[in-house]
Amino acid sequence: MTKVLKFGGTSVGSAANMKRVAEIIRREKARITVLSAMSGTTDALVRIVSAAAENDQNTIDERIGMLTEKYTTCIEGLLNRYKQEALNRMQATFELIRNETSNFREYTSERKIIAQGELLTSAIFTFYLNETGTKAVCLNSPDFMVTDQEEKVDTKRLSEALAPVAADPDTFYVAQGFICTNNKGEIDNLGRGGSDYSAALMGAAIGASEVQIWTDIDGMHNNDPRFVEHTYPIRNMSFDEAAELAYFGAKILHPATIQPCKDKCIPVMLKNTMDPDAPGTTISNCDDNSKSFHAVAAKDGITVIRIHSARMLMAYGFLRKVFEIFEQYRTPIDMITTSEVAVSLTVDSDKHLNGIVAELEKLGTIEIERNNSIVCVVGRMEHGDAGLAARVFESIRKIPIKMISYGASHRSLAILIATEQKKQTLQSLNDGLFQ
Numbered sequence: 001m002t003k004v005l006k007f008g009g010t011s012v013g014s015a016a017n018m019k020r021v022a023e024i025i026r027r028e029k030a031r032i033t034v035l036s037a038m039s040g041t042t043d044a045l046v047r048i049v050s051a052a053a054e055n056d057q058n059t060i061d062e063r064i065g066m067l068t069e070k071y072t073t074c075i076e077g078l079l080n081r082y083k084q085e086a087l088n089r090m091q092a093t094f095e096l097i098r099n100e101t102s103n104f105r106e107y108t109s110e111r112k113i114i115a116q117g118e119l120l121t122s123a124i125f126t127f128y129l130n131e132t133g134t135k136a137v138c139l140n141s142p143d144f145m146v147t148d149q150e151e152k153v154d155t156k157r158l159s160e161a162l163a164p165v166a167a168d169p170d171t172f173y174v175a176q177g178f179i180c181t182n183n184k185g186e187i188d189n190l191g192r193g194g195s196d197y198s199a200a201l202m203g204a205a206i207g208a209s210e211v212q213i214w215t216d217i218d219g220m221h222n223n224d225p226r227f228v229e230h231t232y233p234i235r236n237m238s239f240d241e242a243a244e245l246a247y248f249g250a251k252i253l254h255p256a257t258i259q260p261c262k263d264k265c266i267p268v269m270l271k272n273t274m275d276p277d278a279p280g281t282t283i284s285n286c287d288d289n290s291k292s293f294h295a296v297a298a299k300d301g302i303t304v305i306r307i308h309s310a311r312m313l314m315a316y317g318f319l320r321k322v323f324e325i326f327e328q329y330r331t332p333i334d335m336i337t338t339s340e341v342a343v344s345l346t347v348d349s350d351k352h353l354n355g356i357v358a359e360l361e362k363l364g365t366i367e368i369e370r371n372n373s374i375v376c377v378v379g380r381m382e383h384g385d386a387g388l389a390a391r392v393f394e395s396i397r398k399i400p401i402k403m404i405s406y407g408a409s410h411r412s413l414a415i416l417i418a419t420e421q422k423k424q425t426l427q428s429l430n431d432g433l434f435q
């Protein structure tokens with residue numbers, strides 16, 4: 001059994017938690033342990049970056065002070081023999097960050113600063129393993145997580161680089177999640193929450209028998225526990241369902257995590273570091289067909305673009321022209337509904353909105369609506385089943401609905417609502433479909 005285990009920020013957020021993690025990886029005989037930065041670090045580093053861009057030295061000092069305190073407390077609670085070495089390493093990290101803020105280069109400095117959380121956390125944890133008699137090596141993920149122009153990780157290179165790791169059962173390898181080298185050879189990252197994805201790619205690269213994502217909750221719940229009361233963990237889930245939930249906002253998993261594991265049929269377990277014996281969730285090829293509704297997730301920050309055009313009437317090729325504009329701006333569309341004279345699309349990124357709208361205006365009149373959420377109900381909804389959509393809409397009959405998507409797959413029904421209605425929508429669906 002070759003296992004890759006990933007631990008999120010809370011799981012490595014203190015000396016006590018790092019000790020738990022060490023126990024878990026020894027018990028599980030993890031081949032690679034992928035770590036996020038200690039909780040709160042990446043947010044603080046992002047804040048330091050924006051303060052550097054604005055020449056706000058007070059904020060930089062304040063955040064570095066906060067991080068210094070956090071890491072010093074952790075090192076002192078964790079290490080004896082390697083304490084001084086770890087403290088030196090920490091000082092070097094904060095010196096590097098200070099240097100980058102005073103010679104600030106947009107993008108390059110930003111990426112370099114943000115990478116330091118994972119680098120420092122993994123170094124401290126490896127010191128601890130070695131100090132407690134566990135043979136451990138800290139890998140440098142940017143050496144083998146290398147992205148191309150399309151920001152895709154070169155998986156062939158990754159497999160080759162990790163071949164010696166795959167063949168060495170006697171060492172515990174520790175690696176940083178989240179960070180990589182981009183196609184210009186600079187340090188970069190896979191986007192917020194990307195450590196899950198790093199673990200999935202490394203698991204696929206070494207042909208792992210399991211990828212375990214360890215976090216602060218006992219698996220994937222049927223609804224978002226941050227907003228909804230009485231949610232419960234789901235024991236088994238298919239790759240497709242998990243991918244859909246992650247894509248539509250289930251924060252427990254980065255949306256890109258599932259694909260590499262699905263491609264290689266590697267089960268993904270979601271486990272709780274604070275309660276390691278809880279069963280958690282197993283995501284695999286097996287499907288639970290017993291229920292119509294499995295889970296609900298919501299994704300915020302959705303913008304609707306509505307195109308009104310008489311030219312659509314009875315025309316063909318109109319949608320192609322619309323899609324080409326989104327393709328040109330490399331902006332994915334999440335939801336789409338059409339009528340005789342209008343088409344509504346949603347996007348989760350406003351980055352190229354002005355350019356897109358300028359092009360779309362050549363095709364018709366454009367309306368933009370911001371601050372929406374997509375709520376996605378995932379389950380088994382066969383086209384022959386009567387009454388399933390009715391049950392969903394009955395439970396949210398008081399919520400104004402802006403768009404509906406049903407029937408694209410047997411797995412999901414998605415609706416678009418104003419974000420201010422999200423909490424009530426999620427709770428109403430929970431009460432109506434799951435209790």
Ligand code: ADP
Nearest residue numbers: 008009010215217219220221223224250251252
């Ligand atoms: P980590 O730092 O370990 O990566 P995250 O904060 O990214 O952890 O993800 C875990 C959190 O995801 C949980 O604490 C929970 O609040 C949130 N979450 C959102 N939706 C779900 C869901 N459907 N099931 C479980 N947790 C969820």
Ligand code: ASP
Nearest residue numbers: 036042178192193194195
């Ligand atoms: N530390 C990074 C973040 O906070 C990556 C991760 O935790 O997955 O986004």
Ligand code: MG
Nearest residue numbers: 008193251252
């Ligand atoms: Mg996460």
